[in-house]
Amino acid sequence: MKKQFTISVFTENQIGLLNRVSIIFTRRHINIESIAASESEVIGIHRYTIVINEEEDLIIKVTKQLEKQVDVVGAFYHTMDEVVYQEIALYKIPTTVLVAGGKAEEIVRNHNARFLAVEPGFTIIEKTGHKEETQVLFNELEPYGILEFVRSGRVAITKPMKQLKEYLKELEITSLNN
Amino acid sequence: MEELLLEKVSTITGAQAVVQCLLAENVEVMFGYPGGAIMPVYDALYDYQEELKHILTRHEQGAIHAAQGYARSSGRVGVCIATSGPGATNLITGIADAQIDSTPLVCITGQIHAHLLGSDAFQETDVVGISMPVTKWNCQITKAEDIPTVLAKAFYIAQSGRPGPVLVDITKDAQFGNVDFEYEKCNQIRSYVPNPKVDNLCVKEAAVLINEAKKPLVIFGQGVILAEAEKEFKAFIEKAGLPAAWTIMGLSALSTNHELNVGMLGMHGNYAPNKLTNECDVLIAVGMRFDDRVTGNLAQYAKQAKVIHLEIDPAEVDKNVKTTVALVGNCKASLKQITALLKDQKHTRWLTNFKELKAIENEKVIQNETNPLLGDMTMGEVVAQINKITKGEAVVVTDVGQHQMVACRYAEFNQTKSSITSGGLGTMGFCLPAAIGAKFGAPQRQIIAVIGDGGFQMTIQELGTIFQTQIEIKVVILNNQFLGMVRQWQELFFDKRYSATEMVNPDFQTIAKGYGLAANKIEKRSDLEAALKEMLTHEGSYLLEVMVEKENNVFPMIETGASVSDIRLE
Numbered sequence: 001m002k003k004q005f006t007i008s009v010f011t012e013n014q015i016g017l018l019n020r021v022s023i024i025f026t027r028r029h030i031n032i033e034s035i036a037a038s039e040s041e042v043i044g045i046h047r048y049t050i051v052i053n054e055e056e057d058l059i060i061k062v063t064k065q066l067e068k069q070v071d072v073v074g075a076f077y078h079t080m081d082e083v084v085y086q087e088i089a090l091y092k093i094p095t096t097v098l099v100a101g102g103k104a105e106e107i108v109r110n111h112n113a114r115f116l117a118v119e120p121g122f123t124i125i126e127k128t129g130h131k132e133e134t135q136v137l138f139n140e141l142e143p144y145g146i147l148e149f150v151r152s153g154r155v156a157i158t159k160p161m162k163q164l165k166e167y168l169k170e171l172e173i174t175s176l177n178n
Numbered sequence: 179m180e181e182l183l184l185e186k187v188s189t190i191t192g193a194q195a196v197v198q199c200l201l202a203e204n205v206e207v208m209f210g211y212p213g214g215a216i217m218p219v220y221d222a223l224y225d226y227q228e229e230l231k232h233i234l235t236r237h238e239q240g241a242i243h244a245a246q247g248y249a250r251s252s253g254r255v256g257v258c259i260a261t262s263g264p265g266a267t268n269l270i271t272g273i274a275d276a277q278i279d280s281t282p283l284v285c286i287t288g289q290i291h292a293h294l295l296g297s298d299a300f301q302e303t304d305v306v307g308i309s310m311p312v313t314k315w316n317c318q319i320t321k322a323e324d325i326p327t328v329l330a331k332a333f334y335i336a337q338s339g340r341p342g343p344v345l346v347d348i349t350k351d352a353q354f355g356n357v358d359f360e361y362e363k364c365n366q367i368r369s370y371v372p373n374p375k376v377d378n379l380c381v382k383e384a385a386v387l388i389n390e391a392k393k394p395l396v397i398f399g400q401g402v403i404l405a406e407a408e409k410e411f412k413a414f415i416e417k418a419g420l421p422a423a424w425t426i427m428g429l430s431a432l433s434t435n436h437e438l439n440v441g442m443l444g445m446h447g448n449y450a451p452n453k454l455t456n457e458c459d460v461l462i463a464v465g466m467r468f469d470d471r472v473t474g475n476l477a478q479y480a481k482q483a484k485v486i487h488l489e490i491d492p493a494e495v496d497k498n499v500k501t502t503v504a505l506v507g508n509c510k511a512s513l514k515q516i517t518a519l520l521k522d523q524k525h526t527r528w529l530t531n532f533k534e535l536k537a538i539e540n541e542k543v544i545q546n547e548t549n550p551l552l553g554d555m556t557m558g559e560v561v562a563q564i565n566k567i568t569k570g571e572a573v574v575v576t577d578v579g580q581h582q583m584v585a586c587r588y589a590e591f592n593q594t595k596s597s598i599t600s601g602g603l604g605t606m607g608f609c610l611p612a613a614i615g616a617k618f619g620a621p622q623r624q625i626i627a628v629i630g631d632g633g634f635q636m637t638i639q640e641l642g643t644i645f646q647t648q649i650e651i652k653v654v655i656l657n658n659q660f661l662g663m664v665r666q667w668q669e670l671f672f673d674k675r676y677s678a679t680e681m682v683n684p685d686f687q688t689i690a691k692g693y694g695l696a697a698n699k700i701e702k703r704s705d706l707e708a709a710l711k712e713m714l715t716h717e718g719s720y721l722l723e724v725m726v727e728k729e730n731n732v733f734p735m736i737e738t739g740a741s742v743s744d745i746r747l748e
Contacts, residue, residue, distance in 0.1 A: 012369050015318070016306055023311045064493040070315045070335055073369040168368070174375075176366050 004033070005059045006083045006156045009048040009066050010040060010073040010164065017071055021048060024065045030054060034087070036153035042164050045073060049085075049156045074167060078158050085156035089134035090116070091125045092148035093141055098123055104144045111137045122147055192322030193218035193353040196286065197226055199329040202361045205257050207231040207248065207618045209241040213261025214301060216288030218353035233618065233647060236639035238265050240611040242272025242285065243637065247615030249281050250598045251573055251623070253406065255337050256615065259286045263301030266347070267308065271605055273343045274312040278602030279427060280404060282341035284332050292320040292349040306347050314342030322355030326362075334364035339372025340491040341404060374492065376507035376515060384486045384503045385519035387460050388418055393528045395451070395458035395483075396420045397443055397472075400427035400601075401465010401490065407510035408432070408594045411464065414517045419524040421532055423451030425466050426586050430596040434570065434589070440532045444472040445736045446583040449543075449745060450535035452736065455480050456743040457531075464488045465509050468498040469602065478741035488512050542747045543733050548588055554727035555703050557584040557656045563710055564626065564654070565590045572624040573598065575616055577609035577633030580662035583732045585628045595620070607636030610653070614640060617649045624652070624714070631657040631683050641693040644719050652713050653695075653721045655686060658728050666731045690721040699723040 011017050018037060025032050033051040040047040052059065059077050066075035095118060097104045108115070113127035125141075127134050134151055190198065196219050200208065210232060212220045223232055235241040238260045245256030256276075260269055266287040276283045290299045306318045315335045317328050325348065332344040388394055402411045408431050415422045415432075421440045422432060432439050441448030443455070452474075455461065461483040466472070473479045476498060484502040488509045489495055495504040505512040547558030561584060564572070570590040576582040576599040591597060598616050600608040613627035634655055644651055661679040668676050690697035696716055700709045706724070713720045734745045 016310065016316075019307065020310055027311060061493070061497060064495075064497075068491065068493045070367060070370045171371070172368055174371050175368055 002053050002055055004080055005052050005054065005056070005077050006080070006085065006154065006158075007050040007052060007059070007063060007066070007075065007077045008156070008158060009050065009075045011046050011048070012071040012073065013039075013044050013046055014071045017046075017069075018048070020069055020071075021050075021066060024062060025052070028058070028062065030058070030062065034153035036155050038155075040164055042168065045164065045168070049154055051154050073171065076158070076161065078156075082160065083156040083158050085130070085154050086128050087131055087134060087152050087154050088126065088128045089138070089149070089151040091127070091138065091141060091146055092122050093125065094145055094147060095120060095123045097144040102144065104141065107137070107140045113137060188359055189356050190359050191218065191222070191353065192325050192348065192355045192357055193222040195322065195325040195357050195359050196329065196348065196353070197222045197230065198359055199326055199361060200230055200257065201226070202363070203255070203329075203333045205230060205255070207233060208257040208259055209233045209235055209244040209248070209615060210259035211235060211238050211241055211261070211265060213265045213288065215262035215290055215350050216259060216265070216286075216353075218350065219259065219286070219288065219348070233614070233643065235611060235614075236642045237637065238268030239271055239607065240614075240637055240640040240643060242269045242283070243275070243605075243608050243611035244615030244618070244643070245283055245285075246272060246276055246281050246608075247575065247598055247612030248619040249283060249615075250612070250619070251595055251616035252619030253595060254619070255282045255284055255333060257284050257286070261288045261301065262290055262305070263303045266303055266305035269345075270308060270312065271603075273309055273345065275600055275603040275605045275608065276343040277312045277314065279600065280341050280400060281343065282336040283343040284329075284336050285343060285345045287345065287347045288353070289318065289347045289349045291351045293351075295349070305345065309345045312343070313345050316345040316347070318347040318349070319352050320349045322352050322357040325352065325357060326359060327364075330362060330364040331367065334367070335370070373490065373508050374506045376505050376512045378515070380503050380505050381512060381515045382519065384462075384505060385516050387484055387486060387503065388420070388462065388516070389519075389521045391460035393454075393458045394418070394420050394460045394462060394525065395454060396422040396462045396464060397425065397451070397455075397466055398422055398428045398431060398464040399425040399466025400431075401488070401509050402428060402431040403594055405465065405490070405508050405510040407465075407513055410510055410513040410517070412436070414513045414520070417517055417522060418520045419529070420462070421451075421525070421529055423448070425469065425472050425601070426599060427601040428466060429586055430591040430594050434591050441536070442587055444469075445474070446587065446732050446734065448536070448587070449539035449734050449747065450532040452734070452742040452745045453535055454531060456482065456741065458483050460484050460486065462486045462488070463499075464513070465490070467494045470498075473498060474736045474740055474742045474744075478743070539734065539747065547584070555706065555724060556730060557581050557658075557726050558588050559703070560654065560656060560706065560710075560724050560726070561585050561588040561628070563706055567710055567714055568624060568626070572596070572626050573616055573620060575599070575609050575613040575625060575627045577629045578604045578606045579630045579633060580658070580666065580730075580732050581628055581630045581656040583663075606633040609633055610637050611640045611643070613651050613653070614643055614647070614649065617651055625650070627651055627653045629653065629655055630662060631655055631659065631681055632661045634686075635683075638689070641690065641695065644695065645693045649719065650717070651719045653719070654713070655721065655723045656726050657683065657686075657723055658726050658730065659683060660728060662730075663732070665729070669729070669731065686721065686723045695719050695721050697721040697723070699725070701725040
C-alpha cells in the first residue's frame with residue numbers, strides 16, 4: 001500500500017548532488033511530492049527533506065540507493081508519525097478586497113496568518129502549517145481573487161534519531177578502517 | 179619510476195599535474211583520443227611516452243571499451259581520456275557498461291574554459307550532468323589546484339568497494355593553470371564506506387543453514403573475481419561439497435572443468451542449474467545481483483529456498499530476491515569466515531541430480547551444437563575446437579548476441595579473469611576494443627576475440643588500433659549473416675518476420691588486409707581445425723571469418739517472463 005514517507009538525506013556540499021539525488025527517483029518513475037534543501041546544524045553538511053508517496057518496500061530500496069552515493073553521508077526514511085514538519089505558504093491578494101469591508105481580513109486572522117506586506121495594489125499573506133491547513137486558507141481566499149500563490153517544500157525534523165554530530169563521528173571511524 | 183615523480187612540492191601546470199597523478203597511481207597505459215579541450219594534457223603526455231603509454235584508438239567508444247578490457251584482464255583501474263563535447267559523449271556507452279558490470283575506470287575529459295561554461299560554446303557538453311546516472315562518482319575541476327585531490331579521490335572511489343566508473347571533467351583553464359603539486363593517495367572519504375564489516379552473527383547463521391542443507395546450491399558472479407577471492411571460493415564449495423553455478427560475469431572464477439562447477443545460470447544457461455534452482459533448499463549467492471536474465475520470473479524464483487547473499491553493496495541486498503541471511507561485506511573475508519564453520523560434506527545424491535539433467539542437455543543440445551556431423555558449421559563447434567587447441571588457457575573476449583551465449587556456454591577456462599564480455603548492458607561493439615585493452619592488461623596471455631558479424635562492424639575501426647600498436651589479437655568472426663539473437667526472437671516470438679536483421683556484409687578479409695592483418699575465411703567443417711591452428715600459431719594479429727549456419731538458435735532458453743524451471747531445450 002502506498003503511504004506518505006519523509007526521506008532525510010544528509011550530504012557533503014558537492015555541486016550536482018541534488019541532481020544525483022533526484023535521478024534515483026526519476027529513473028524509477030517516482031514522483032517527488034516536495035523537496036527542500038538547506039545546510040544542517042553541522043557546517044558543510046546539507047540536508048534534503050523529500051516527501052514521497054510510495055510503498056515501503058520501494059522506499060527502502062530507494063533509501064539504500066541514496067545511501068550508496070559516495071557523497072551521501074546518510075539517508076533515512078520515516079513515516080508521518082515519526083516526524084514533526086511544516087510548510088510555508090505565501091498568498092498575494094488584491095488589497096482592495098481587504099479594505100472593501102468583506103470577510104477577507106477576518107479569514108486571514110482566523111487562520112493565524114500574517115500580513116507580510118501591504119501595498120496599494122496587493123497584500124502578501126504568510127501562513128505556516130501542514131499542506132491541508134494552507135490549502136483551507138487558499139480555498140477560503142479564492143473567491144476574493146488570489147493573484148499569486150506559492151507553497152514551500154516540507155521541512156521536517158524526525159522524532160527518534162541519533163544526533164548528526166555523533167553519527168558523523170562514527171562514520172569517520174568506519175570509513176577510516178576501510 | 180621513482181625519479182620521474184617530482185620532488186615533494188613544485189609548481190607545475192594543471193595538465194602536468196594530471197600526468198603526475200597518473201604516474202603516482204602507477205598507471206602504465208591509457209586509452210584515448212585527443213581534441214581541443216584536452217590538448218594541454220596531451221602536450222604534457224608527450225614528455226612521458228615511455229613511462230605512460232597512450233594508446234590512440236579510432237573512436238572514443240573504442241578507448242573506453244579498451245580501458246574496460248584492460249581493467250577486466252588485469253584487475254587494475256582502466257584509464258581513458260577524451261576531449262569535451264562529442265569526445266565525452268562518445269564515452270557514455272562504455273561508462274554505462276562499466277557501471278552495470280562494476281568495472282573500475284577513471285575517465286578524464288577535457289572541458290571548455292570555465293568562464294564559457296553554460297554558454298553553448300564550441301564542443302561544450304554538460305558531461306558531468308550526462309554521465310551522472312551512469313557513474314559511481316563524477317566531478318568537474320575548474321581550478322588547477324584541485325587536480326591532485328580530485329584525481330586521488332577518483333582512483334580511490336573507482337577501485338574500492340564495489341568498483342565502478344568515475345569521470346573527471348577538467349576545464350581547459352584548469353589544465354593551463356598552475357598548481358603547487360603534492361600528491362597524496364586517498365584512503366578515506368567520510369561519507370563513503372566501501373567495505374562494510376561482515377557481521378559475525380550472520381556468518382554463524384549462514385553456516386548453520388549450509389550445514390543443515392540437503393540440497394544446497396551456490397550461484398556466483400563477478401564479485402568473486404573483483405574481490406580476488408577465487409581461492410577462498412574454491413575452498414568454500416569444496417569443503418561442504420556445494421554445487422556451484424555461475425552468472426555470465428562470474429565465468430572463469432572457477433575452472434570450467436571443476437567437478438562442482440555445474441554450469442551457467444540464466445536465460446541461455448545450462449539445464450541443470452536453472453531447473454534445480456527451484457528445487458534447492460538453500461541458495462547461496464556470492465557476489466552476484468540476481469539480474470533478471472539470471473532469475474527469470476521473480477515470482478517463481480527459488481521460492482522454496484532459504485537465501486544467503488554474500489554481497490559488498492548493501493543496496494543489492496533484498497533488491498530483487500528477499501534474503502534469509504545477508505553477509506554484507508567483501509566476499510574474500512566472508513567466504514573465509516564461513517568456510518571455517520562448515521562441515522565436510524559431499525552431497526553425492528544431490529549432485530547426481532545435476533549429472534542426470536546435464537546428460538539430458540548433452541543429448542538434446544550440446545552434442546548437436548559442439549559436434550555436429552552434418553549441415554553447416556555451428557558456432558558451438560568453433561568454440562569447442564578452440565578449447566581443444568588452447569586447452570582453456572586463453573582469454574576469450576566476446577561481443578553480444580548468439581555467439582556470446584554460445585562462447586560463454588562452451589568455452590573452457592583454467593584461470594580467472596579469462597572471460598571478458600559485456601554482461602549487464604549488452605553492448606554490441608564491445609568485443610574488438612575490449613580485446614585490445616585486455617591484451618595490454620595481460621600481455622603474456624593469448625587473447626581471442628569471438629565476435630558476430632553484426633557487433634564486429636560496430637567498432638570495426640579499431641582494427642586501425644591493432645595495426646598501429648602491432649599487438650597480437652586473434653579475431654574470430656562467427657558470421658551467420660544475421661543479427662542472430664534478434665532473428666532468433668523474431669523466429670520464436672514474431673512469426674519469423676525478419677525485420678531489419680539480415681546483414682549484407684563486406685569482404686572482411688579485404689578489410690583486414692587493408693589494416694595489414696593476416697586473414698582467412700572458411701566455409702567447410704573440414705577446414706576448421708587447420709584454420710584455427712594456423713590462426714593461433716600465427717605471429718601477430720589474425721582475423722578468421724567462419725561462415726556458420728544462418729538460422730541456428732541458442733538453446734536452452736528461458737523465455738522472458740517464464741520461470742527458471744520452465745527452461746526449454748528446443
